[in-house]
Amino acid sequence: MEFDYLATVLLSSLASASILLIATIGLAVVFGLMGVINLAHGEFLMIGAYTALTATQAGVPFLLSIPIAVAVTMAIGAVIEILVINRLYGRIFDTMLATWGISIAFYQLAVLIFGTVTPGIGMPQYSIKIGDYNLAGYSLLMIFVAALMGSFVYLLMTRTVYGMKARASIQEPAMARAIGIESSRVNTMTFSLGCGLAGFAGAILLPIVPATPSMGFAFVIKAFLTVVVAGPVTLTGSAIAAIGLGGGASITASFLTSVAGDVFFFLITAVLLWLFPLGITAGWRRKM
Amino acid sequence: MNMLQVLNEKAGLVFPAISILTGLALANSIDPYLAYVATSWVIFGLLGLSLDIVWGRGGFLSLAQTAFYGLGGYFGSVAAINLSFVFGSSVIWSLSVGMISGALIAGALGLIIFYARMGPLQSTILSYTFTLLLWSVSQSFKIRLGDAVIGGDNGMSGIPGIVLAGGTEALDPKGALTFTILVAGAAYFVTYKVMTGTFGRVIDCVRLDIQKTELLGYDVRRYQVLNFAFSGGIAGLAGALFGAWSNYLNPSIFSVQEALLVPIYVLVGGLGTLAGPFVGAIAIGGLSFWLGGGAVGGQTTLILGIVLVLLVLFLKNGVLGALRQGMARLLPDPNEASRNAGAVSIETGDLEGILQAAEEKEGPAKALSSAGLLKKFGGVVPVNDVTLSFEPGKPHSLIGPNGAGKSSFLKTCVGLYKPDGGHVTLGGEPITNATIYSRVHTGMGVKNQKPQVFSELKVRDNLWIAAFSRLRDKRQAHDVATTILDMLGLTEQADVTASALSHGQQQWLDIGMVLCLAPRVVLLDEPAAGMTNEETRELAKLVRILARFTTVIVVEHDMEFVRTLQGHVTVLHQGEVFADGDIDQLRADERVLDIYLGRREHV
Numbered sequence: 001m002e003f004d005y006l007a008t009v010l011l012s013s014l015a016s017a018s019i020l021l022i023a024t025i026g027l028a029v030v031f032g033l034m035g036v037i038n039l040a041h042g043e044f045l046m047i048g049a050y051t052a053l054t055a056t057q058a059g060v061p062f063l064l065s066i067p068i069a070v071a072v073t074m075a076i077g078a079v080i081e082i083l084v085i086n087r088l089y090g091r092i093f094d095t096m097l098a099t100w101g102i103s104i105a106f107y108q109l110a111v112l113i114f115g116t117v118t119p120g121i122g123m124p125q126y127s128i129k130i131g132d133y134n135l136a137g138y139s140l141l142m143i144f145v146a147a148l149m150g151s152f153v154y155l156l157m158t159r160t161v162y163g164m165k166a167r168a169s170i171q172e173p174a175m176a177r178a179i180g181i182e183s184s185r186v187n188t189m190t191f192s193l194g195c196g197l198a199g200f201a202g203a204i205l206l207p208i209v210p211a212t213p214s215m216g217f218a219f220v221i222k223a224f225l226t227v228v229v230a231g232p233v234t235l236t237g238s239a240i241a242a243i244g245l246g247g248g249a250s251i252t253a254s255f256l257t258s259v260a261g262d263v264f265f266f267l268i269t270a271v272l273l274w275l276f277p278l279g280i281t282a283g284w285r286r287k288m
Numbered sequence: 289m290n291m292l293q294v295l296n297e298k299a300g301l302v303f304p305a306i307s308i309l310t311g312l313a314l315a316n317s318i319d320p321y322l323a324y325v326a327t328s329w330v331i332f333g334l335l336g337l338s339l340d341i342v343w344g345r346g347g348f349l350s351l352a353q354t355a356f357y358g359l360g361g362y363f364g365s366v367a368a369i370n371l372s373f374v375f376g377s378s379v380i381w382s383l384s385v386g387m388i389s390g391a392l393i394a395g396a397l398g399l400i401i402f403y404a405r406m407g408p409l410q411s412t413i414l415s416y417t418f419t420l421l422l423w424s425v426s427q428s429f430k431i432r433l434g435d436a437v438i439g440g441d442n443g444m445s446g447i448p449g450i451v452l453a454g455g456t457e458a459l460d461p462k463g464a465l466t467f468t469i470l471v472a473g474a475a476y477f478v479t480y481k482v483m484t485g486t487f488g489r490v491i492d493c494v495r496l497d498i499q500k501t502e503l504l505g506y507d508v509r510r511y512q513v514l515n516f517a518f519s520g521g522i523a524g525l526a527g528a529l530f531g532a533w534s535n536y537l538n539p540s541i542f543s544v545q546e547a548l549l550v551p552i553y554v555l556v557g558g559l560g561t562l563a564g565p566f567v568g569a570i571a572i573g574g575l576s577f578w579l580g581g582g583a584v585g586g587q588t589t590l591i592l593g594i595v596l597v598l599l600v601l602f603l604k605n606g607v608l609g610a611l612r613q614g615m616a617r618l619l620p621d622p623n624e625a626s627r628n629a630g631a632v633s634i635e636t637g638d639l640e641g642i643l644q645a646a647e648e649k650e651g652p653a654k655a656l657s658s659a660g661l662l663k664k665f666g667g668v669v670p671v672n673d674v675t676l677s678f679e680p681g682k683p684h685s686l687i688g689p690n691g692a693g694k695s696s697f698l699k700t701c702v703g704l705y706k707p708d709g710g711h712v713t714l715g716g717e718p719i720t721n722a723t724i725y726s727r728v729h730t731g732m733g734v735k736n737q738k739p740q741v742f743s744e745l746k747v748r749d750n751l752w753i754a755a756f757s758r759l760r761d762k763r764q765a766h767d768v769a770t771t772i773l774d775m776l777g778l779t780e781q782a783d784v785t786a787s788a789l790s791h792g793q794q795q796w797l798d799i800g801m802v803l804c805l806a807p808r809v810v811l812l813d814e815p816a817a818g819m820t821n822e823e824t825r826e827l828a829k830l831v832r833i834l835a836r837f838t839t840v841i842v843v844e845h846d847m848e849f850v851r852t853l854q855g856h857v858t859v860l861h862q863g864e865v866f867a868d869g870d871i872d873q874l875r876a877d878e879r880v881l882d883i884y885l886g887r888r889e890h891v
Contacts, residue, residue, distance in 0.1 A: 037409060088600070092408070092409060094600045097551055097600045098597045100593075101548070101593040101594065101597040102593065102597060103593070104544065104592065104593035105589075105590050106593075108589040109590065112587075221424075224413050228409065228413045228414070259425060269417070273406055274400060274404040277405045277407060277410060278406075278407050
């Protein structure tokens with residue numbers, strides 16, 4: 001096999017792993033810091049994508065539409081947290097069912113508002129040549145975006161007062177309240193941040209993943225599995241799981257078919273959960 | 289017992305029977321189109337029942353029920369298309385093949401989920417992924433099987449309707465509804481029978497406290513897989529009925545919208561009620577029919593999504609749960625007796641009789657020993673090269689300051705922790721890597737620090753389930769439970785729910801459950817915790833008598849309690865055996881005082 005073909009496959013696989021990581025980080029933050037699995041995560045991604053799409057169609061430059069998408073999803077996330085999630089802490093399955101209901105309601109709303117087919121946005125197509133092969137520049141850019149997003153969340157959680165409060169609230173809620181941390185406000189903030197990260201992902205991925213009402217479902221399957229495989233050390237674990245699973249599935253898909261890639265993803269997940277029933281980081285001592 | 293109590297007891301039989309008869313009567317008198325639509329509600333109710341079995345009773349929220357439903361539908365329909373000419377009946381083939389394939393696939397998924405001991409979250413997500421994966425794979429999956437053509441997102445058409453026997457003519461809508469009600473009714477009564485029988489009782493115990501169930505000697509994972517397979521079979525049966533009803537199947541059967549409906553049916557009707565899902569499915573189905581079916585088609589999903597959120601937030605018990613609560617208010621409070629319970633007083637003669645009978649049946653006491661036992665958690669070594677041997681005759685106490693590794697040692701012997709090195713033997717047999725339930729069968733009885741009782745079960749049933757694990761005979765288990773009940777002086781409270789007992793009484797009930805197992809070696813982890821002085825004295829009496837018949841190991845903090853046991857004492861310190869002797873020797877030992885008081889060099 002030629003070297004440039006191999007390099008192309010590896011780079012594009014790394015790019016798809018990065019896309020998976022971008023879509024997963026928000027979910028990982030909410031799960032890691034609140035113990036809540038947000039089944040509506042994919043729909044927040046979809047809301048982010050539609051917000052960015054609507055903004056660009058209204059004449060806003062694409063780069064500016066991203067912060068708008070983040071703001072909109074953060075606001076919706078905060079409302080959902082206050083209305084629903086807030087009342088369900090400690091009831092993990094109830095939270096899942098409730099967010100599932102929200103997910104399906106958002107999906108249907110999107111169908112009603114935007115219809116099932118929407119145009120993509122026109123973006124200049126840069127491409128990079130490796131030997132005889134062309135790689136889409138925007139996909140490769142996602143590797144850096146994923147790295148930036150990961151570092152941003154890591155620094156936010158470990159180096160800021162908010163991050164420490166958030167981690168304190170989940171580890172020892174009673175103690176956190178006793179020393180004056182308003183854990184319910186911190187939780188609203190965290191959930192909203194997770195939704196904002198999903199909105200960011202939806203917006204930044206818009207040039208490669210067109211906005212459709214059902215785009216959330218497609219993304220969340222893999223994002224859930226990534227977080228579940230990652231286990232308690234969510235951020236580092238998710239990064240490793242996204243590269244391993246997403247990259248592996250993408251390599252499989254480039255040699256076989258895309259369905260084979262999906263099947264690979266599912267089977268490896270099942271094997272990993274068999275070996276590490278509480279996630280690959282269950283035995284780790286670090287916290288983020 | 290008055291009429292109302294009998295009715296309450298048999299509510300799961302009486303009301304469904306009345307409903308089925310009403311349904312059959314209506315089936316022949318209503319408009320054919322309504323009969324046609326109503327058939328699908330009954331099918332969805334059956335699908336909801338399958339989730340209630342695994343979630344309401346088994347305690348595992350499975351989001352894969354529509355996967356088994358869809359697969360059962362596809363497999364059953366393929367069989368019906370190709371094999372209907374044999375016996376001239378379509379449903380013989382579709383229903384049996386649908387049910388069996390649903391059960392097998394659920395069983396296989398269950399093997400992965402339960403034997404890997406996945407966390408509850410991991411299990412639910414994996415089941416959801418299974419459904420979503422089928423949804424994406426089935427879109428492009430095309431194959432021809434005999435006369436059946438599975439055409440990816442074009443679906444599979446030409447599925448025969450309900451042909452009972454000897455013909456090609458399918459039943460008309462009224463006949464189809466009658467048939468569906470009969471099949472669903474049969475499935476319900478079989479499920480009711482299973483879930484109120486011994487299998488169902490063990491499944492309830494698994495939901496309430498899986499660790500305790502295994503400590504009673506039940507192979508919990510086998511029960512979980514079987515229960516999941518059973519629910520998969522019911523879902524597959526529903527899928528096959530659905531195929532015959534719609535004559536057409538496509539991948540949307542695996543869709544999220546479809547999967548979403550199932551927990552809604554269960555929650556509307558009432559979780560864990562078995563009949564509830566039918567109530568939920570008919571209520572939701574009837575509501576959308578009344579709202580105009582197709583007219584609000586687009587918004588139906590939206591409404592259902594919001595309904596699910598509201599249900600989770602505000603109505604946890606569902607319609608049947610609310611009715612049951614209302615009925616309970618009319619009945620005398622069964623937990624009344626828990627309030628006038630006196631202090632527990634052990635009948636020495638009864639206890640000796642029980643222990644003698646146990647010895648005759650299960651053989652002499654067995655020694656427990658560990659050799660070089662090692663357990664590490666990262667850098668912490670709570671059990672460090674511990675070699676100890678426990679013989680019958682005198683109670684054996686393990687003491688030591690906090691963090692000495694007493695409980696960890698006990699848990700490693702029991703199998704709750706996997707040792708990193710060394711060996712454990714029970715009566716000379718190596719059990720180092722044996723499962724917990726097989727250790728219990730070999731004669732190990734364990735009581736953990738916290739009282740572990742099955743909160744929703746009656747006191748008598750708690751003891752019965754423990755005795756049944758050993759005896760595998762309902763009659764004998766009942767007799768043993770009654771004897772232990774008398775010995776504990778809890779006869780008055782036999783029909784009280786275990787959660788209504790006081791903390792101290794729950795401790796006694798837990799000890800009683802251990803005695804039901806007739807163990808040859810008994811391990812007690814801080815049994816006196818939370819007991820009054822009076823109760824502690826009774827407990828010491830019980831332990832002393834127990835030690836005459838079996839090997840007894842007690843982990844304890846309470847020095848006074850250890851002294852009254854008059855047995856052998858081992859001091860553990862930082863995971864190692866530190867000193868050994870009787871309590872008076874150890875009290876005179878300066879080194880032991882050092883570690884207890886945190887003085888000088890041994891700290």
